[in-house]
Amino acid sequence: DAGITQSPRHKVTETGTPVTLRCHQTENHRYMYWYRQDPGHGLRLIHYSYGVKDTDKGEVSDGYSVSRSKTEDFLLTLESATSSQTSVYFCAISGRAATDTQYFGPGTRLTVL
Amino acid sequence: AQTVTQSQPEMSVQEAETVTLSCTYDTSESNYYLFWYKQPPSRQMILVIRQEAYKQQNATENRFSVNFQKAAKSFSLKISDSQLGDTAMYFCAFKPTILNNAGNMLTFGGGTRLMVKP
Numbered sequence: 001d002a003g004i005t006q007s008p009r010h011k012v013t014e015t016g017t018p019v020t021l022r023c024h025q026t027e028n029h030r031y032m033y034w035y036r037q038d039p040g041h042g043l044r045l046i047h048y049s050y051g052v053k054d055t056d057k058g059e060v061s062d063g064y065s066v067s068r069s070k071t072e073d074f075l076l077t078l079e080s081a082t083s084s085q086t087s088v089y090f091c092a093i094s095g096r097a098a099t100d101t102q103y104f105g106p107g108t109r110l111t112v113l
Numbered sequence: 114a115q116t117v118t119q120s121q122p123e124m125s126v127q128e129a130e131t132v133t134l135s136c137t138y139d140t141s142e143s144n145y146y147l148f149w150y151k152q153p154p155s156r157q158m159i160l161v162i163r164q165e166a167y168k169q170q171n172a173t174e175n176r177f178s179v180n181f182q183k184a185a186k187s188f189s190l191k192i193s194d195s196q197l198g199d200t201a202m203y204f205c206a207f208k209p210t211i212l213n214n215a216g217n218m219l220t221f222g223g224g225t226r227l228m229v230k231p
Binding site for chain 2: 033040041042043044045048058088090092101102103104106107
């Protein structure tokens with residue numbers, strides 16, 4: 001299995017509070033991604049990173065920000081959590097080649113009350 | 114932009130039988146990859162099989178095989194000799210071949226929940 005960890009694995013928080021999810025990889029892969037999974041929608045891309053301090057928005061980026069200060073860490077922040085952000089969040093990594101497979105972390109279940 | 118559609122939200126199959134999961138996609142790209150991912154109750158996303166669009170031969174991995182119809186933009190997954198451990202959500206996903214800043218970004222379908230019954 002690819003070396004990807006996510007923390008925390010579960011979190012319950014209240015509306016309006018800030019939340020930060022962490023993704024850590026040991027594979028030294030260039031690309032990192034944050035997806036959210038919701039019933040009927042599969043996984044949708046929130047933000048991605050193509051290098052240290054290089055990030056861009058995905059399909060559903062409103063209300064989220066990211067940072068990548070080191071190759072191995074990619075942080076997802078909800079500045080002011082809302083109930084619509086209750087979801088399962090997945091981090092993924094891939095190498096630089098177009099043929100490289102994307103590998104996923106174990107996911108974080110976030111509940112916003 | 115690409116879209117991926119899985120028209121079967123839920124399916125069931127008896128153990129040892131064969132089941133086919135459907136996936137259609139829409140793209141203007143000529144070169145791309147297609148994937149099937151499995152998500153068991155543990156929530157882990159597991160790559161099952163992948164297909165390069167430029168290859169005419171359908172990919173096969175043990176009991177899993179695909180029927181790739183490029184002109185019809187169809188990419189179905191066949192599971193033979195179904196096992197209880199195949200019970201999971203299955204996601205079809207698309208990735209263009211061209212590498213840009215988005216790297217290997219995937220576009221997913223909504224998923225099919227498969228139940229294998231004893």
